[in-house]
Amino acid sequence: MALLEIDDLHLFMRSFEGEAHVLNGVDLAIDRGEIWGVVGETGCGKSLTGLSVSRLVATPPARYARGAVRFDGTDLLRLDEAAMRRLRGRRIGMIFQDPTTNLNPVFRIGEQMVDVALHADGADASVLGLPSGASRRARKAAARDLAIRMLDRVGIPDAAGRIDDYPHQFSGGMRQRVLIAMALIGRPDLLVADEPTTALDVSVQAQILRLIHDLVRQDGLGVMLITHNLGVVAQICSHVAVMYAGSIVERGPVRAVLKNPTHPYTRALIAAIPSAATARGTLKGLAGSVPNLIHAPQGCRFANRCDRALPACREGRPATVEPSPGHRVACNNPAGEAA
Amino acid sequence: MSAVAGNIPSSAAAARLQNWRRGLYRFRQSWLSVVGLAIVVLLLVAAIAGPWLVPYPEHVAGGINTGARFKPPSAQHWFGTNELGQDVLSLVVAGSRVSLLAGLAVVTLAAIVGTVVGAVAGYVGRWVDEALMRFTDLMLTLPSLILAMAVAAALGPGIANMVFAIVLSWWPGFARLVRGEVMARKEEVYVQAARALGASAPRILFRHILPNIVSPIIVKASLDMGFAILTVASLGFVGIGVKPPTPEWGVLLSLARGYLPDYWWTAIFPGCAIFLAVFAFNLLGDGLRDVLDPRARR
Amino acid sequence: MLRYTLRRIVLLIPVLVGLSLLVFTISHLLPGDPVKLAAGPQATQADIDSLARELGMDKPLPVQYWNYATGLVRGDWGQSVLTRRPVWDDLKVFLPATLELVFAALAFAVIVGIPAGLLSGVYANRWPDYLSRVVSLGAISMPRFFLGLILQLVFAMALGWLPLGGRFPIIDEPPPALTGFLTIDALAAGQFGAFWVALQHLAMPAIAMSLSPLATITRMMRASTIEVLQQDYVLTERALGLSQKLIVFKYVLKNAMTSSLTVIGLYVGWLLGGTVLVETVFDWPGIGLYATKAIVSQDFMPVMGVTLAIGTIFILSNLVVDLLYGLLNPKVRYE
DSSP states (O other), X not given: OOSEEEEEEEEEEEOSSOEEEEEEEEEEEEOTTOEEEEEOOTTSSHHHHHHXXXXXXXXXXXXXXXXXXXXXXEEGGGSOHHHHHHHBTTTEEEEOSOTTTSSOTTSXXXXXXXXXXXXXXXXXXXXXXXXXXXXHHHHHHHHHHHHHHHHHHTTOTTHHHHTTSOGXXXXXXXXXXXXXXXXXXXOOSEXXXXXXXXXXXXXXXXXXHHHHHHHHHHHTOEEEEEESOHHHHHHHOSEEXXXXXXXXXXXXXXXXXXXSOOSHHHHHHHHTSOOTTOOTTOOOOOXXXXXXXXXXXXXXXXXXXXXXXXXXXXXXXXXXXXXXXXXXXXXXXXXXXXX | OHHHHHHHHHHHHHHHHHHHHHHHHHHHHOHHHHHHHHHHHHHHHHHHHHHHHSSOHHHHTTOOOGGGTTOOSOSSOTTOBOTTOOBHHHHHHHHHXXXXXXXXXXXXXXXXXXXXXXXXXXXXXXXXXXXXHXXXXXXXXXXXXXXXHHHHHHHOSSHHHHHHHHHHHHHHHHHHHHHHHHHHHHTSHHHHHHHHTTOOHHHIIIIIIGGGGHHHHHHHHHHHHHHHHHHHHHHHHTTOSSOTTSOOHHHHHHHHXXXXXXXXXXXXXHHHHHHHHHHXXXXXXXXXXXXXXXXXXX | OHHHHHHXXXXXXXXXXXXXXXXXXXXXXXXXXXXXXXXXXXXXXXXXXXHHHHHTTTSOHHHHHHHHHHHHHXXXXXXXTTTOOBHHHHHHHHHHHHHHHHHHHHHHHHHHXXXXXXXXXXXXXXXHHHHHHHHHHHHHHSOHHHHHHHHIIIXXXXXXXXXXXXXXXXXXXXXXXXXXXXXHHHHHTTOHHHXXXXXXXXXXXXXXXXXXXXXXXXXXXXXXHHHHHTSHHHHHHHHXXXXXXXXXIIIIHHHHHHHHHHHHHHHHHHHHHHHHHHHHHHTOOSHHHHHHHHHHTTOHHXXXXXXXXXXXXXXXXXXXXXXXXXXXOTTOOOO
């Protein structure tokens, strides 16, 4: 049993124009020590998948129609709110895209970190490691010490001196470090990072990625790293899942998928990455657009853009092929070596 | 050349129509705005046809009936009678005319003065803007009710004097609003196009800018209407402006004060009339804001 | 911060000069001859002329303004032509009464309005929200003097719980003056009985005054709560397991209050000018009642004094709001 198992997850989202079928049978399993990159273009459902892991999608307007999100064997979608909350911040940590807007601007960073640490300790007293009768004051002091240690671990210079600073006193990269420290302060087993480097300067992105990589390797965390950048995946992920229009079309060990992309969409995605070797004028885009998810087509949702589409692709769910162990592709007419 | 300049606003007009439709839909969605509109229509009917509708028109004209003093509410006198035996219902209905007329006059005049000041300041800019806006800000620091009371008292009784006094403290709000809007529109493409085509400043201001900022002015005017009615009643209540026997709600309320608590109906009904009128215009104004000013969502 | 504060204070001077010039100009543009009024109906032209000389009102207007403005700085705000009492002395008596009323009204508005707006925002478009929106729109529309009358009718006349009006029983000895706020003075002197009596007198007028700030604070607070709840940092706080209670009452509250605070400060000046009607209804001996009496008898100096005092407090409270805003919101940096 893997740490996180997302099983045939279907999510509908009510909107002005109707109900959109935004997650269409997402299947994904993440174990401790694995860093999964979830890639896809904007609107493919990768962020909603990440939010579903912490059950942070507001229902309504959203509605889970089918499937399960099992964490350590428990289906989170059936958990009551109090039990769900005990997992957040303690066993599941989250980092979001824009570090400039994800820290509360009118509170010192220490204050916010201490509250998260106290919450995590409330869910599991081993976080602060104090005896059960410890006073509130002692717990606060311990939480503050832990916050300083965490800031130090994520590479904030003079952590003890900066813990009482406000968010605006840090640079964007430093703020993302603070948010990483805050997400990891409860010693989670799973980290969901939603585009953690997209809003940062290119020069800072690599540092933050390395930091995440090193920290999760030290602690043996399972990671879901949501990104639209295959370069990021290649740098730090052990596995990758490619999403298109609400489903995972291809997934597997990062080496297998990048070396032998088998789904036509994955191939198009890789072909669209410019490299130094790309000749001028040969950069490839993908024709057509993502189908309307309110009246989603039957069958494979990529069929209308796919140059390998067969009549069967428009009928029912595409078949699954497995070009190599663990490398699974949902396609009736796969490209690459499996074909 | 002028055909080109004319084309740009016409597409803007289409967009305005589109906004109108969406706004109207939102207005009907919000039942509170519809309630407000209904009360306002009722008030308008009362103000226009009131003297012919009421059961005792002679009381509105100042007639008294000493035989029927302080009758509590009954089938003959729904709102009872006052210290002069006058039918309170007749007086309250007739009072809508003074309040609505004075309120409308205040808001219209203030909107005109404020728009002129604000438009000139915003369009001309530089020291003209600086001078006009410093003056406007200073006017805003003055306590408006006290200023209106002092001016109305000095000018002597009468509705026109009272309206003038209230307008004196009311225009700066419009001036600020219009200046901001004009400054924002000044930089827009269709204005710059008109300027490049050689349109004169007044033409740009009146043909291209003002038609596009009518909506926020109307929204503010409708929201202000309630408070203008309130201010008129306030002046009447302290005995400045409208004097008895003119049936004005504030005046009626102030006369009734002396007969509390025994003859409460003489005070409650005029007071409720003021509240209802102000409330209705506020509801309406809120709804209109949704219709005309989609940026200012609640 | 200190330099910024000092600069703002220096910049106040031209504004205050402009304010005094404006008040002076308006009062001299108005028809009516205050000297003639003061001299009485039997006075001859000679009597009027000598009174004008005595009051300095025979000089050219610029000279009169100069005398008036320099007098303001020295604490000579002119005198009432009717009572012959210095306006400054009257203001010292009446202004604290009005300020006590205004602060009590604002305190009530904040205590009720901040939580009401917060809950309204948290439960946006559900019944607590609809209730608070209709009530606050009603509160804004309610004439203060009418609410005052209803309160009197119910709590003073029918139930007899609260005094009909006034600030303190005339026959009783008020607590020793310290701040001019009777409630605070009574507490400072340890006279709890007097404090209770003063509070009973204060209750109804303060509630009548608090209606419009209450409604405005509720609406502002609702709007900013809704806005804050959509911020990314609230999602982060939720994602890291903080409870709804902690998020709303600690993290959201402080963010939302920062913008609502501006309104509270602006209301100080605004309410000062709006006490007139409530003071009339409750016979509250403040500047509003003082101004009304002066206006009715066309006694200009007290009216000018009251207008200037309110305008000055309005300007000062705006400054305080700006400075406080910086303290509450660390992102605002002063150049």
